Amino acid sequence: MPRTRELIRTITALAAVLLAMMTAPAAALAIFTNVDRATSEYSAASIPAPATANVTMVCQNGGRVTITVNSNSTATYANYHEIKIYDRSGSLEFTGDLSKSTGRTYSSGPGHAGNRTYEIRGSYKVPGTTNTWTGNPLNGVLSC
Template sequence: MPTRNSFLRTLVIAAVVLLGLVAAPSAAFAAFTDTARANPQFSTASLAAPAAANVTMTCSFGIRATVTVNSFSTVANANYHDIKIFDRSGNLEFTGDLSKAAGKTYTSGYEVIGTWTYEIRGYYKVPGTSNTWTGKVLKGNLSC
């Protein structure tokens, strides 16, 4: 027959084990109350069209054209500018990088000259990525 001490000892052990089982899972839950805010690593910018450009076209015998960008207004926030030149049929003839001297002049092959158009645009090329933001275009007409 169990004695009174052994019964109490069993009851205390069972209570401690039960209390340990109930308290242990609550220790695994955590609550975080601190907040921190990071400054965003991005922003937005609007790239306007260049305000003005001085682009000339000279023709040789009406069958060969030379287009030269003498000057243009740079676009705020842009880190790259280009020109696209279209022939009288609207076909793209040339794309030039306006940061390089070679990108500022184009001489066509032999073809019928008429009224050509050009587009100058600023871009923001995001460093370290292939992302590019495209600005609005400045359009103009050229003729000899």
């Protein structure tokens, strides 16, 4: 009788394994032969320098200078423009927001006559953040 029980157990185990193999999903085999490449949906823009600017400097008695941005072109992709004025030693003397009338004119104190350089630059200020993309400058020299 013990051999019969062993035989019944073996047959039952084999039946269970066969039943499990028949009801389990078969392994999938797939071969992909087509290649497709997606193009990117984004790009990065560089902000060029403004093309032109009309900047004048008036030298006054006592060594004062008044620098005025009469007009400037806008840089492509920029939503903000500024001017930076540097003294003859290359130190930053003034930064002006060109969207405001007060940012378009600079007057030095007495005894500060001499050549100046300037750069006008467009930037893109990302709305709702503190991030800014800065463009290339339009450079110029002013002399008394």
